[in-house]
Amino acid sequence: MRFEDNIQFKETVKKYSIAKGVKLRFLKNEPLRTRVCCKEKCPWKLYASHDKRFDCYVLKTYNPMHKCYRSNENTMLSCKMIKKKFRDRILMEPKMKISTLQEMCKSELEVYATYSMYQRAKSDVLKEKQGSYVEEFASHWGICYRVVTL
Numbered sequence: 001m002r003f004e005d006n007i008q009f010k011e012t013v014k015k016y017s018i019a020k021g022v023k024l025r026f027l028k029n030e031p032l033r034t035r036v037c038c039k040e041k042c043p044w045k046l047y048a049s050h051d052k053r054f055d056c057y058v059l060k061t062y063n064p065m066h067k068c069y070r071s072n073e074n075t076m077l078s079c080k081m082i083k084k085k086f087r088d089r090i091l092m093e094p095k096m097k098i099s100t101l102q103e104m105c106k107s108e109l110e111v112y113a114t115y116s117m118y119q120r121a122k123s124d125v126l127k128e129k130q131g132s133y134v135e136e137f138a139s140h141w142g143i144c145y146r147v148v149t150l
């Protein structure tokens with residue numbers, strides 16, 4: 001990946017950090033080389049330096065591994081729990097109100113999540129179900145096709 005100069009590089013890094021919600025630190029911040037790490041001691045790191053051949057800033061090292069998405073992981077976990085626990089009930093009642101799901105989660109799981117997370121858990125369950133229909137159909141169709149060609 002190439003950048004015009006270290007200013008453009010730094011702007012990109014800042015945009016990335018806002019979009020991802022991570023805190024980054026510039027270890028080295030020089031016109032010819034820039035090293036960035038995650039403030040949370042993640043393996044994530046970036047190293048870019050000026051390349052004479054192309055007269056631009058080039059990304060030399062990039063490790064995309066973050067371990068610091070703590071809040072995100074919690075959301076993922078709750079979402080998984082909701083899906084696992086209420087999967088059957090959502091499938092039996094696909095038009096279930098989000099507020100109903102919310103109440104059930106509160107009383108049975110003691111999970112308190114955002115409205116959008118319940119929405120996501122519900123739509124995921126329904127999507128997965130749809131996915132399995134498609135798969136069933138595809139394999140069924142595959143068998144028919146084979147029968148015909150034989």
Ligand SMILES: [Zn+2]
Pocket residue numbers: 022038039040041042044065066067068069
């Ligand atoms: Zn991190």
